[in-house]
Amino acid sequence: MQTLAPIAQKFILHWGEMGTRWGINRTVAQVHALLFISPKPVTAEDISNVLSVARSNVSNSLRELQSWGIVRVVHVLGDRRDHFESVKDVWEIFRIVAEERKRREIDPTLRVLRECVEELHRSGQSDKYTRERLESMLEFLTVMSGLFEEVVRIPASALKGVGKLRGKVVTLFGATRHREGT
Amino acid sequence: MQTLAPIAQKFILHWGEMGTRWGINRTVAQVHALLFISPKPVTAEDISNVLSVARSNVSNSLRELQSWGIVRVVHVLGDRRDHFESVKDVWEIFRIVAEERKRREIDPTLRVLRECVEELHRSGQSDKYTRERLESMLEFLTVMSGLFEEVVRIPASALKGVGKLRGKVVTLFGATRHREGT
DNA sequence: CTGTAATTTCAGTAAGGACAGAATATACAG
DNA sequence: CTGTATATTCTGTCCTTACTGAAATTACAG
Numbered sequence: 328m329q330t331l332a333p334i335a336q337k338f339i340l341h342w343g344e345m346g347t348r349w350g351i352n353r354t355v356a357q358v359h360a361l362l363f364i365s366p367k368p369v370t371a372e373d374i375s376n377v378l379s380v381a382r383s384n385v386s387n388s389l390r391e392l393q394s395w396g397i398v399r400v401v402h403v404l405g406d407r408r409d410h411f412e413s414v415k416d417v418w419e420i421f422r423i424v425a426e427e428r429k430r431r432e433i434d435p436t437l438r439v440l441r442e443c444v445e446e447l448h449r450s451g452q453s454d455k456y457t458r459e460r461l462e463s464m465l466e467f468l469t470v471m472s473g474l475f476e477e478v479v480r481i482p483a484s485a486l487k488g489v490g491k492l493r494g495k496v497v498t499l500f501g502a503t504r505h506r507e508g509t
Numbered sequence: 510m511q512t513l514a515p516i517a518q519k520f521i522l523h524w525g526e527m528g529t530r531w532g533i534n535r536t537v538a539q540v541h542a543l544l545f546i547s548p549k550p551v552t553a554e555d556i557s558n559v560l561s562v563a564r565s566n567v568s569n570s571l572r573e574l575q576s577w578g579i580v581r582v583v584h585v586l587g588d589r590r591d592h593f594e595s596v597k598d599v600w601e602i603f604r605i606v607a608e609e610r611k612r613r614e615i616d617p618t619l620r621v622l623r624e625c626v627e628e629l630h631r632s633g634q635s636d637k638y639t640r641e642r643l644e645s646m647l648e649f650l651t652v653m654s655g656l657f658e659e660v661v662r663i664p665a666s667a668l669k670g671v672g673k674l675r676g677k678v679v680t681l682f683g684a685t686r687h688r689e690g691t
Numbered sequence: 692c693t694g695t696a697a698t699t700t701c702a703g704t705a706a707g708g709a710c711a712g713a714a715t716a717t718a719c720a721g
Numbered sequence: 722c723t724g725t726a727t728a729t730t731c732t733g734t735c736c737t738t739a740c741t742g743a744a745a746t747t748a749c750a751g
Contacts, residue, residue: 332636334625338643341621348614350532366638381711386729417649432530439523443516454514456548467599563741568699
């Protein structure tokens with residue numbers, strides 16, 4: 328693998344762009360894209376060549392991806408070099424990334440909100456309105472967070488049936504709405 | 510409003526930090542946080558003073574928030590200045606932001622993936638493995654995207670009952686898994 | 692029309708992150 | 722122990738984005 332099929336290139340470049348919009352480093356995302364579509368584990372040097380980025384940059388990107396657990400090192404018989412491969416299951420990738428993002432982006436907010444609400448309770452009613460706002464935000468995030476926890480526990484294998492769920496969500500909430508009133 | 514209660518400050522600063530992790534400009538997020546907890550609509554100048562950022566910066570941040578539809582201009586009788594207020598309903602805010610992000614971050618990827626898969630089909634079997642990978646990613650994103658569309662259509666009022674859903678998700682998928690096998 | 696308040700646009704600057712290449716470290720064959 | 726292949730860390734540079742303050746624009750009162 329020294330050159331890249333045009334389609335592969337298109338996908339990798341796009342994935343990199345999307346990465347930046349998600350707050351993920353472009354190169355990191357490109358490396359992931361490359362590994363994701365590679366049938367065989369790839370060496371860091373190959374990645375460096377194919378993507379035309381510095382070897383050191385690849386090294387750091389791989390470390391990042393490994394720390395997330397969506398890329399693994401594997402060894403090939405008779406080759407001293409590290410080879411890398413991506414988790415291939417899309418649901419698994421989604422699950423890992425989503426959990427990591429929740430841990431970094433939602434959980435700290437929940438903590439801070441709890442602290443704020445707590446302190447506002449103690450300090451009396453001087454900020455009634457603010458407290459109400461923070462409480463509603465806290466409640467919302469708590470519920471969503473719990474829901475999310477349940478969803479990511481769904482095993483990848485069960486996801487094959489997820490298409491069948493379409494329509495059910497609305498039905499479920501339709502019923503709820505009926506009970507609760509508009 | 511010239512000074513900020515300590516708790517309000519804490520919330521605003523934290524919201525700003527979280528914003529940066531979400532690819533949202535820190536100041537934009539802070540302005541939103543301030544408006545969110547303000548009982549009354551606030552002028553741009555007040556925002557500038559309270560947050561200690563340049564007036565022009567506030568102007569741009571407000572424009573961004575307005576373009577998303579989570580902040581509105583309102584006018585106060587006998588005051589020429591624009592006043593700004595945030596949408597207060599947390600589900601509504603979430604819905605708006607999530608839809609906007611999907612539009613910018615998921616939909617383009619779906620387009621590109623479709624194009625890639627399409628072209629790989631035309632160009633024969635030379636890249637069978639890559640095609641499989643891209644197809645599985647496309648299928649996954651399509652399903653999730655559809656599911657998401659349904660969820661965001663749930664009216665805010667119906668959300669009051671969302672807590673009751675906890676546990677149902679797993680049940681639903683448990684049944685699916687049972688049919689599909691682990 | 693004129694003057695003033697309010698807002699937006701513009702241009703330069705500062706700060707942060709991404710990146711390349713060099714330097715260093717590690718592992719292993721002989 | 723030495724030399725070579727491989728991988729990581731470090732340092733400086735470039736580029737992007739955020740931000741400020743000034744200039745320009747708009748809206749309106751008198």
